[in-house]
Amino acid sequence: MKRRDLIIIGAGPAGLSAAIEAAQYGLDVVVYDENALPGGQLFKQIHKFFGSKEHRARERGFRIGQQLLEEAGRAGVEVVLGAQVIGLYDGLIVQVVRGDRIERVRANAVVIATGASENMVPFPGWTLPGVIGAGAAQTMANLHGVRPGNDLLMVGCGNVGVVVAYQMLQAGCRVQAMIDASRAIGGYGVHAAKVARTGVPFFLGHTILQAEGDGKVESATIAQVDERWQPVPGTEKTFAVDTICLAVGLTPATQLSRMAGCTMVNLPGLGGLVPATAQNGATSVPGLYVAGDAGGIEEASSAMIRGRLAGLAAARRQGFADSQAAESRGQELHESLDRLRGGPFGERIRAAEELMHKALEKEAACQTA
Amino acid sequence: MNRLAEHPVLGTYERGRRVTFTFDGEPMEGFEGEPIAAALRAAGVLTHRYTAKNKEPRGVFCAIGRCTDCVMVVNGKPNVRTCVEPLCEGMAIRTQHGLGNGAVAEKEERP
Numbered sequence: 001m002k003r004r005d006l007i008i009i010g011a012g013p014a015g016l017s018a019a020i021e022a023a024q025y026g027l028d029v030v031v032y033d034e035n036a037l038p039g040g041q042l043f044k045q046i047h048k049f050f051g052s053k054e055h056r057a058r059e060r061g062f063r064i065g066q067q068l069l070e071e072a073g074r075a076g077v078e079v080v081l082g083a084q085v086i087g088l089y090d091g092l093i094v095q096v097v098r099g100d101r102i103e104r105v106r107a108n109a110v111v112i113a114t115g116a117s118e119n120m121v122p123f124p125g126w127t128l129p130g131v132i133g134a135g136a137a138q139t140m141a142n143l144h145g146v147r148p149g150n151d152l153l154m155v156g157c158g159n160v161g162v163v164v165a166y167q168m169l170q171a172g173c174r175v176q177a178m179i180d181a182s183r184a185i186g187g188y189g190v191h192a193a194k195v196a197r198t199g200v201p202f203f204l205g206h207t208i209l210q211a212e213g214d215g216k217v218e219s220a221t222i223a224q225v226d227e228r229w230q231p232v233p234g235t236e237k238t239f240a241v242d243t244i245c246l247a248v249g250l251t252p253a254t255q256l257s258r259m260a261g262c263t264m265v266n267l268p269g270l271g272g273l274v275p276a277t278a279q280n281g282a283t284s285v286p287g288l289y290v291a292g293d294a295g296g297i298e299e300a301s302s303a304m305i306r307g308r309l310a311g312l313a314a315a316r317r318q319g320f321a322d323s324q325a326a327e328s329r330g331q332e333l334h335e336s337l338d339r340l341r342g343g344p345f346g347e348r349i350r351a352a353e354e355l356m357h358k359a360l361e362k363e364a365a366c367q368t369a
Numbered sequence: 370m371n372r373l374a375e376h377p378v379l380g381t382y383e384r385g386r387r388v389t390f391t392f393d394g395e396p397m398e399g400f401e402g403e404p405i406a407a408a409l410r411a412a413g414v415l416t417h418r419y420t421a422k423n424k425e426p427r428g429v430f431c432a433i434g435r436c437t438d439c440v441m442v443v444n445g446k447p448n449v450r451t452c453v454e455p456l457c458e459g460m461a462i463r464t465q466h467g468l469g470n471g472a473v474a475e476k477e478e479r480p
Binding site: 034036046060120128130131132133135137139140141144145147170171172253 | 371372373376377378379382384402403404406407410411415416417425426427428429430431432433434435436452453455
């Protein structure tokens with residue numbers, strides 16, 4: 001069996017960052033990604049990022065993706081595309097499908113950076129062609145240059161909802177309405193304002209009742225909800241739309257961390273079931289790390305720092321980075337992550353992290369008892 | 370036509386060469402290397418498959434290869450995720466019924 005110092009699963013912002021960081025300390029690093037192109041979801045992020053300059057604010061996601069790929073190339077990272085990891089045994093034996101072949105490779109350390117998948121909400125008609133994830137709409141328009149539809153309803157006014165709605169307008173679609181069951185817009189005000197200024201109506205405190213159409217979406221009916229989230233009769237409104245975009249959250253891709261036997265915790269603030277990790281991404285399985293959305297839903301900016309932390313930790317574990325410089329590098333990354341999570345949008349993450357650390361302490365106490 | 374000629378942020382799209390393929394035997398055009406699903410959407414095709422039991426139509430949902438709702442029979446091979454499978458010259462793409470290959474149809478015919 002072939003052996004590598006570090007195998008990273010997923011060539012998105014977290015995985016590439018982990019690879020670049022680790023390769024700098026001399027590790028032999030390979031990144032597997034099942035897609036035909038690397039970069040994860042970065043190349044469809046055509047908006048400018050937030051935060052401060054250290055977090056690449058005011059740069060557009062796809063440019064950051066290009067920079068990461070160039071950096072990975074310079075660092076000597078091997079990125080293998082069309083490589084689907086289907087198994088993780090003893091945490092460190094990676095089973096990968098390439099074309100019609102399956103191979104197994106042993107690693108001294110593994111970073112799972114498999115990202116997340118979009119949530120859905122079930123309602124009558126939700127399986128009709130034309131009901132798609134908001135991220136799917138973004139992929140079709142921004143990556144492939146194909147409009148997902150002409151007249152859209154956006155369900156969810158969090159960051160994904162407002163950002164994608166604006167991008168659909170940029171792509172030449174008509175956004176007929178934005179709805180959210182909550183009475184407040186959850187997404188960044190600046191993105192929501194850009195959508196609102198174009199005249200798109202926002203229906204807060206509303207839910208989708210059903211999608212109608214013969215074999216495909218032809219219209220959608222929404223209604224106001226009361227304080228117990230129940231539709232209020234008589235408040236129904238129907239929109240002629242061919243596409244319903246669901247922006248109702250993301251779920252971490254935990255197939256591999258569960259398969260590897262990582263201790264899991266259910267933290268709604270991080271998107272549901274996630275592997276319990278230390279801040280450097282170390283899971284309960286020795287040598288196995290998780291970075292980015294696969295370890296809890298955040299943003300690409302934090303995924304890049306979490307990737308770097310995991311890459312550094314994987315290097316240190318193998319004795320590659322035991323210098324004073326590496327020590328202070330770790331400190332620097334931790335501080336950078338804390339600053340990124342410092343604002344009001346980081347509150348959810350900070351609260352969830354605290355719960356995770358409590359769960360880990362409790363488990364450690366049980367094991368020693 | 371659902372293809373964007375130009376984008377206010379991205380400018381023009383880099384596309385592969387123009388290729389022909391068939392959808393349920395009908396000739397269509399797309400660009401080499403783009404996902405099959407993108408070429409089909411541009412050609413106005415929304416239904417990729419019908420479910421095994423209730424014969425309900427399904428199309429693209431996640432567009433990144435996670436949900437498997439968009440699978441079709443490609444060059445005779447069923448269950449191909451069309452949202453991530455690159456389009457090639459001359460591909461024969463067919464609507465999938467059930468699990469493809471007639472496996473489900475046979476099962477259902479049993480009393």
